[in-house]
Amino acid sequence: MTALAPEANAALEPVRKALRAAAEEEAAGIRSAARRVADKELEAARTEAARILATAAAEGEAAAAAEAAARSARARRQAHELVLGARTAVRVELRRRVREAAAGLAEDPRYPELMTRLREKCHELLGPDAVVSESPEGGVVAVAGARRLDLTLPVLAELRLDSLPEAGAQWSA
Amino acid sequence: MSPAAVPGSPDGAPGPWLRDIAAQVSHGDVRELRGPLLIAGSAEGVGWDEFATVDLDGGEQRHGLVLEVDRDLVTLQVLESTDGMSLGGIGIRFQGRPLHLQVGTGWLGRVCNGRGEPLDGGPPVAGTDLRPVSGWPLNPVRREPPQEPVLTGISVIDALTTLVRGQKLPIFSVPGLPHLTVATQIAAQATSSGQSFRVVFAAMGLTHADIAYVRDRLEERSAAEELVLLLNAADDPVIERILTPRIALTVAEYLAYTEGHDVLVIMSDMTSYAEAVREVSAARREIPARRGYPGYLYSDLATLYERCGRIKDHDGSVTIVPVLTMPAGDITHPVPDLTGYITEGQIVLAPEIDARGVYPPVDVLSSLSRLMRSGAGTGRTREDHLDVAAQVLAALARARQAAELAELVGAAALSETDRSYIAYQDMVEKELFNQGQAELRSLEDTLGRAWAALAALPEQELTMLSTALLARYLPRQADRP
Numbered sequence: 001m002t003a004l005a006p007e008a009n010a011a012l013e014p015v016r017k018a019l020r021a022a023a024e025e026e027a028a029g030i031r032s033a034a035r036r037v038a039d040k041e042l043e044a045a046r047t048e049a050a051r052i053l054a055t056a057a058a059e060g061e062a063a064a065a066a067e068a069a070a071r072s073a074r075a076r077r078q079a080h081e082l083v084l085g086a087r088t089a090v091r092v093e094l095r096r097r098v099r100e101a102a103a104g105l106a107e108d109p110r111y112p113e114l115m116t117r118l119r120e121k122c123h124e125l126l127g128p129d130a131v132v133s134e135s136p137e138g139g140v141v142a143v144a145g146a147r148r149l150d151l152t153l154p155v156l157a158e159l160r161l162d163s164l165p166e167a168g169a170q171w172s173a
Numbered sequence: 174m175s176p177a178a179v180p181g182s183p184d185g186a187p188g189p190w191l192r193d194i195a196a197q198v199s200h201g202d203v204r205e206l207r208g209p210l211l212i213a214g215s216a217e218g219v220g221w222d223e224f225a226t227v228d229l230d231g232g233e234q235r236h237g238l239v240l241e242v243d244r245d246l247v248t249l250q251v252l253e254s255t256d257g258m259s260l261g262g263i264g265i266r267f268q269g270r271p272l273h274l275q276v277g278t279g280w281l282g283r284v285c286n287g288r289g290e291p292l293d294g295g296p297p298v299a300g301t302d303l304r305p306v307s308g309w310p311l312n313p314v315r316r317e318p319p320q321e322p323v324l325t326g327i328s329v330i331d332a333l334t335t336l337v338r339g340q341k342l343p344i345f346s347v348p349g350l351p352h353l354t355v356a357t358q359i360a361a362q363a364t365s366s367g368q369s370f371r372v373v374f375a376a377m378g379l380t381h382a383d384i385a386y387v388r389d390r391l392e393e394r395s396a397a398e399e400l401v402l403l404l405n406a407a408d409d410p411v412i413e414r415i416l417t418p419r420i421a422l423t424v425a426e427y428l429a430y431t432e433g434h435d436v437l438v439i440m441s442d443m444t445s446y447a448e449a450v451r452e453v454s455a456a457r458r459e460i461p462a463r464r465g466y467p468g469y470l471y472s473d474l475a476t477l478y479e480r481c482g483r484i485k486d487h488d489g490s491v492t493i494v495p496v497l498t499m500p501a502g503d504i505t506h507p508v509p510d511l512t513g514y515i516t517e518g519q520i521v522l523a524p525e526i527d528a529r530g531v532y533p534p535v536d537v538l539s540s541l542s543r544l545m546r547s548g549a550g551t552g553r554t555r556e557d558h559l560d561v562a563a564q565v566l567a568a569l570a571r572a573r574q575a576a577e578l579a580e581l582v583g584a585a586a587l588s589e590t591d592r593s594y595i596a597y598q599d600m601v602e603k604e605l606f607n608q609g610q611a612e613l614r615s616l617e618d619t620l621g622r623a624w625a626a627l628a629a630l631p632e633q634e635l636t637m638l639s640t641a642l643l644a645r646y647l648p649r650q651a652d653r654p
Contacts, residue, residue, distance in 0.1 A: 066611065073392030080282070080396065084295030091296045125198055146202035146215055148264065151194065159193045 095158065102157030106138035115140065118151050125149060199228065199264035204246070206255040208456040209412045211237065213265055216247045222307070224272035225249055230262035236288065237265070238272065238415075240457065250453055252288060253410040271307055274420060275300030276427035281371065282398040284388070287405030287417035302427060306419040308480050317483040319517075322548035323370075323437060323492055326362035326613035327355070329535045329606045332623055333562050334520055337548030338365055338435055339483040341493040343443070345509050346522040347502040353383055354610055355522070355533045356441050356496045357390045360400070362613050365435040368488070371428050373401045373438045375421035377414045378445025380407050401425075407445075414449040422480045422491070429489030436489060438481070441496035447474070447508045463507045471511045478515045517543040531607045538570060554616055557642045561623050564637040565601065568630060572598035593630050601626040624648060 004012075105111065115134070122132045122142035130144035138153035205212040211227070219242055227235040227249075235258075241248040249265065251258075274289060277300030284293040291297060319339030324331055336342050336359075346352035360372045372394060376387060384404050394400040401424055405417045418440050425436040440446070447466060454467035462468040481493040495516070499509050502524070513519060518541040527534035542548075549558040575591040576598065584592065605622040608614065614622075627635060628648045635643060 062609070062611075069393075070389050073389055073396075076396050077388070077392055081294045084291070084293050088294060088296045121194060125195055146200060148199045148201060149197055150199065151197065155197070156194075159197070163193055 095161065098157045098161055099154040102153040103137050105153055111138075122149055122151065196266055196268045199266050201264050203260050203263045203265070206258055206260065209250055209252075209254050209453055210240070210456050211249040211251050211255055211258075211263075211265075213247045213249060215245050216265070216267065217245045219247050219267050220269075222271045224268045224270070226266045226268070227251060227258075228264040228266065229258060239267070240453070248457070250412060250415075252413045252416065254412060271305050272416070273303045274306050274423050275302070276304050276424055276431075277301040278398075278428070278432060280401045280424045280428075282395055282400065284395070284402040284404065287375075287377065287403060287409055287413040287420075289403065289416075289420045292404060300427075302431070304423050304427065306416065306423045307476070308419070308423060308426065311480075311482070311484065315485050317485055318547060319483060319490070319492075319544050320547050320553075321365060322554055323363050323365050323435070324616060325359045326364075326615075327358060327533060328608055328614050328619040328622060329533060329537060330359070330520060331614075331616055332558075332605065332619045333537050333566060334518065334535075334540050334542035335545045335549045335554070335558075335562075336363075336492065336494070336542065337544040338368075338490040338492055339481060340518075340542070340544045340548075341478045341481045341495070341516045342518050342520060342542055343495045343497060343509075343512050343516050344520045344522065345504065346496065346498050347524060348498050348500075350522045350524060350527050350534060351532060351610075352496050352498065352522055353379070353387070353441055356439050356494065357387050358533075358610060359494060360437065360439050361391055361394055361611075363437050365490075368435040369433075371399050371401075371425075371434040371436045373403070373421045373425045373428075373436060375403045375405075375417050375438065375440045377405045377417050377440065378407050378411075378442055378448075379404070401428075411449045411452055414446050415453065418443075418446060418477050422477065422493075425491050426480065429491045430484055430487045433488035436491050438491060438493045439496070440477075440493065443474075443495045443497040443512065444500070444508050466507045470507060471514065474508075474511055475515050478512070518545075526602075529602070531602050532610060533606075533608065535606065537566060537606070538573070555620060557638070557646055558616075558620065560638050560642060561620060561627070561646075564627060564635060565605075565623050567637060568594065568597055568627065568634070569601065590631060590634065593634075597626060597629040600629050620646075 108114075118140045119132050119142075122130050122140060126142050126144035126147055126149055130142045130149075132140050132142040135141050135150075135152040139151050139156060141152065142149040200213055200216050202213055202215040203211060204214050219239060221239055221242055223239040225237045225239065227237055229235065235251055235253045237249040237251045239247055240250045247267075275298065277298075279299050283291060283295065283298055285298065286292050289298065317339075319337040321338045322331075323336040323338055323340075325336060330336065334342070344352055344356060357374075360374050363372065364370050372391075374387065374391065376384060379387070384406055387404075388395075388402065391400055391402065395402065401421070403417055403421050405414050418438075421438050421440065425438045428434045429436045447470060450470060450473055451461075451466050454461070455465065459467055462470070467473075478493060478495070481491045483490045495512065497508055497512060499506050504510070504513075504521075509519075519539075520542075521536045521539040522534050523536035523539070524534070526536060545562070546559065548554070549562070550556065572594040575587060575594040578591065579587055579595060584595065587595070601623075605619070605626050624646045625648055627638075632643065632647070635647070638647075
């Protein structure tokens with residue numbers, strides 16, 4: 001291969017310039033396209049990140065709200081149960097006192113009359129063969145075969161308490 | 174307490190406790206114990222369906238219902254079963270009448286077991302009135318047809334299978350689907366326009382985890398004294414389940430017809446109830462019908478479901494949403510089958526929709542509210558409601574065909590219209606049907622979402638909607654996604 005003639009260099013100069021310019025232009029084009037793609041990817045990644053963040057925040061908020069609601073629900077329920085528990089305690093106490101007071105009614109002057117009526121009631125319900133005996137708690141217990149009737153004073157007192165029309169009204173106030 | 178109040182005494186008014194004294198007679202002649210049944214002899218004057226208290230030696234008390242009387246032989250169904258009982262030392266006190274329940278507003282805010290006894294630590298629920306739990310048969314001519322919607326805040330139900338005041342609309346599900354979550358969401362969110370709304374939730378055979386979920390989820394409503402919770406857990410006596418829905422309905426009837434509330438009764442799970450009925454029937458050695466259930470299962474279920482409705486000259490209403498699981502997804506199983514005969518439609522949950530991550534997984538093409546026309550439309554919900562619902566369903570049916578075609582020939586080979594139907598199905602599931610478990614959607618929001626999904630279809634496909642409705646509600650092209 002022989003070197004170009006010295007005058008050829010000068011003649012090729014515009015070609016070289018043109019080639020170089022074209023290459024540079026293409027490089028710039030590639031560069032800017034790459035930048036555009038990178039920007040786009042970056043933008044998409046940022047959007048995706050923001051979306052994930054927003055979803056996570058919303059989920060977290062919802063979970064926290066649900067947790068808070070559940071906690072407050074439980075606290076409210078416990079408070080309500082305390083009130084109900086107190087009502088039960090009062091009720092149990094009242095029943096205990098009523099039973100006690102009923103046992104004391106054996107001293108009442110009307111007690112013998114009551115006993116007569118209770119005996120009559122036992123015979124009416126269990127038949128004339130029923131064996132009726134007085135209970136140490138007051139009142140009577142009757143037995144006829146496999147049937148038994150407990151009409152002791154505490155039992156009668158509780159029955160009466162349950163049958164009062166206002167029974168229970170005091171517990172719901 | 175005065176002894177003068179003893180019956181027969183001069184000033185003692187013979188109050189209801191006269192019967193109470195007769196009910197104190199304790200019968201000790203127990204002949205046989207068999208599963209949930211107890212056979213007692215020498216019990217004269219006892220009637221069918223009487224309630225009884227069974228006293229055991231150690232002071233324990235159980236409860237029973239008289240199933241059968243043959244001369245002086247009585248068959249008693251013991252609610253807590255006869256496990257651990259021995260023939261000696263049992264005393265049975267017959268109440269002289271079927272089980273009665275004290276009903277009143279005192280039930281609101283309370284949590285009780287399946288027999289109506291408190292679980293919340295409170296005293297027994299007191300009431301102002303005594304009612305038999307089996308209910309009074311309602312004179313058919315005094316009934317009024319169901320009307321006005323009960324809005325649940327769940328889009329797919331409100332839009333396509335609207336629940337109506339006084340209706341009975343069951344949820345058909347299979348084990349493993351979130352039917353309890355849906356039922357609880359309905360219980361937590363349901364309202365009716367202009368009326369005070371109350372909910373009675375009867376849980377039958379639920380696990381303790383499920384019960385804890387229901388209690389937490391409904392606490393808000395319970396604290397507001399708008400809820401009655403009756404809980405029969407999976408490990409509670411099975412036979413007790415026979416009473417649970419009856420107690421729920423008795424309380425609901427009082428709240429509706431005496432207090433004038435709109436009452437929603439949720440009963441979950443009715444399959445557990447039917448199993449209890451089957452257990453008693455088997456113990457009685459009755460001839461079994463389909464799958465061992467008794468032949469009278471239909472009429473038994475009807476005595477429950479038919480207690481819903483509205484009554485002339487009374488404000489309130491009783492609406493029933495029973496939940497039932499179909500073993501192995503079999504819709505011909507006796508429980509869903511017989512339920513379907515009685516109820517007015519059904520909401521069907523489907524595993525394949527659940528698998529797509531849609532909650533609530535309602536299969537809308539199998540679901541139906543027969544009374545929807547009485548509860549939706551002009552003057553009730555919105556003028557476009559019924560037409561939109563019809564169009565949404567029709568388009569979904571077409572979308573299903575298009576999807577089947579796409580499986581055969583590939584989506585690319587479909588026409589432009591068919592592709593729009595597939596896009597519509599996707600949108601309707603994601604935007605309209607899919608919903609948060611605590612999300613309450615207004616009817617406006619729901620119908621807006623339905624219109625937005627319909628906008629995915631070409632306008633000429635919307636043949637069930639009048640041009641006036643299209644002009645008013647269809648999102649304009651520019652606003653469409």
